[in-house]
Amino acid sequence: MKIAIYPGSFDPLTLGHLDIVERSSKIFDKLIVAVMVNPHKNPLFTEEERKDLIREAVKHLPNVEVDSFPGLLVNYAQRKGASAIIKGLRFVSDFESELQMAALNRQMYEEAETLFMPTSQKHSYLSSSIVKEIARHGGPVSDLVPSHVETAMRAKFELMN
Known part of the structure; x- marks a missing residue:
């Protein structure tokens, strides 16, 4: 079984991330979307919230964990x-x-290849930090994130105000 890992902070998951997940899931038997836990960062969403938001977005992909x-x-x-x-x-x-990073990872674990996948042109400008900044100021993000992620972001920012 060919297993791939797609790591990231996913704070929040964007349509660009989802594009990479969907395309990668067609190539591998199993794709693990892995939320990186960095205690030095102050994410908008908790680790569990991010995992739940991703699970909701990928529920149509049976080989994605x-x-x-x-x-x-x-x-x-x-x-x-x-x-x-x-x-x-x-x-x-x-x-x-x-x-x-790929070279260092290969040196430490040569059994895993790093595969670079270009983001689709329509999502190439997206980053989680830009999306958060737009949402923080009440701007439109419906074309940038799945609808349930937008709802969760709006709720988070309302609690903060």
Whole structure:
């Protein structure tokens, strides 16, 4: 069974992320969307909230699992028996840092290849931080995130005000 991991903070999940998930799920027997846990970041959504939001968005994809992990991605990939790590690229500038990380990951766990997948053109401008900033100020995000994510974001920002 070919297992791939698509890691990210997914705070929040955008339509760009979902595009990568849907395309990757067609290539692998099993795709694990893995929420990275970084105690030094202050995310809008908790780890469990992010996993729940992703699960709702991918429920139509039977070979996609949602999980989370602390620590090094390669350790997680090894535990899961993954043979690939999926990284979405929006711009050429993303490639340089991702290539460096891929080389380090390969050195630590050579059984997993890093595959770079360019984001669809219509989502290439999206980032979670931009989406949060627009939503924080009441701007339109319905074309940027799944509808249930928009609802959750609006509720979070209302609680903060």
